[in-house]
Amino acid sequence: MAAGSSSSASSRSVTDSVTDAVTGMPSCSGREAASVESGTASASATGSGSGSGTGTGTPLRADALRNRRKILAAAKEMFALRGPDVPMEDVARRASVGVATLYRRFPDREALIRAVARDTFARVLEESRAAVAEEPGAWEALVRMLCSSQELQLSVQLAVHSRLVRDTVRDDPGTGRFRDELLGVLDRVVKAAQEEGTLRGDIGTGDVAALLSLLLRRAPDPPDGSAGAAAERAMGLMLDGLRARPGNTSLPGGPLSVGDFDEQHKRDLRP
Structure with missing residues (x-):
């Protein structure tokens, strides 16, 4: 973990998240926004992040990239x-593109689901x-990672509630590769x-x-956004329980490794 500088908006939101995390109450909303704003420029430019595009890693034209x-x-x-x-x-209409353009980028529903998960x-x-x-330390990096990981909520919820999504994501090596790399960083x-x-x-x-x-896996937020505060509190409780301090309560059983988590994940995705 090395100290470094980022944009003022990103630095402010990360500082808020880390400061609040120390007291047991993180504020992840700014960090999520910064993460979405930064995006995945290199992956998006070639389509590799979503498994679309040319399929060969060739950069997309500017108009094709915008449509994607x-x-x-x-x-x-x-x-x-x-x-x-x-x-x-309806997806094409919402994106303000023609149906033919959508199918040219994503030939079927499964391809679009894979693209959303990979992206x-x-x-x-x-x-x-x-x-x-x-980030200056590993704890600060962990807080930032957990806050930004909330963007995975949609993919997790869809996999839980939709057999089509579960099967599509389970069988996609691209999504699996990104997931394995993310677990490696964690x-x-x-x-x-x-x-x-x-x-x-x-x-x-x-x-x-x-x-x-x-x-x-929590239920999707209602339109009025009232679940946001509850999610923030849940994240705060999680970080408070993870923080090392004198008198931490003893936990039952032994630590779970990445391999243990993977085995449970595979069981969850089985038909």
């Missing part, structure tokens, strides 16, 4: 509001790597935070991943 981004943003919004079975025509994981992976490079940060004495030592990376997964 608009379609993915519209798909995420429509999936959240109406589920993954929403008509493709989301790629964004969170890039933000996690930035946290490792920019594993390094967890171990570094334990070495610096800020993260309790009786847990494993699988424990952190399992806690985050449970938090992301």
Whole structure:
């Protein structure tokens, strides 16, 4: 973890998150916005982040790249509001592109679902790597990672409630690769935070991943946004329980590793 500088908006939101996390109440809303704003420039430019584009890693034309981004943003919004079975025509209408343009980028519903999952994981992976490079310590990087990981909520919820999404994501090597890389970054940060004495030592990376997964499975926020405060409190409670301090309550069983978490994840995705 190296100290570094980022944009003023990003630095402010990360500072707020870390300061609040120390007292047990993080504020992740600014960090989420910064993560979405930064996006995945390199992956988006070639289509590799979503598995669309040319399929060969060749950079997309500017107009094709704009359309792709608009379609993915519209798909995420429509999936959240109406589920993954929403008509493709409605996604195209929301993205303000023609149906032919949508099908040229994503030939079927499964391709669009894969694209949404890959794009989301790629964004969170890039933000996690930035946290490792920019934050002054491992605990600060972990807080930033967990806050930005809330962008995974839609993909997690769709996989829980939709057999089509579950099967599509389970069988997609691209999504699996992003997920494995993200878990690898998390594993390094967890171990570094334990070495610096800020993260309790009786847990494993699988424990952190399992806690985050449970938090992301919460019901979608209602239109009035009233669930936001509850989600912030839940994140605060999670961070408070993870923080190393004298008198930490003993935990039952042993620490969960990445392998333990992976085994449970595979069981959850089985037909």
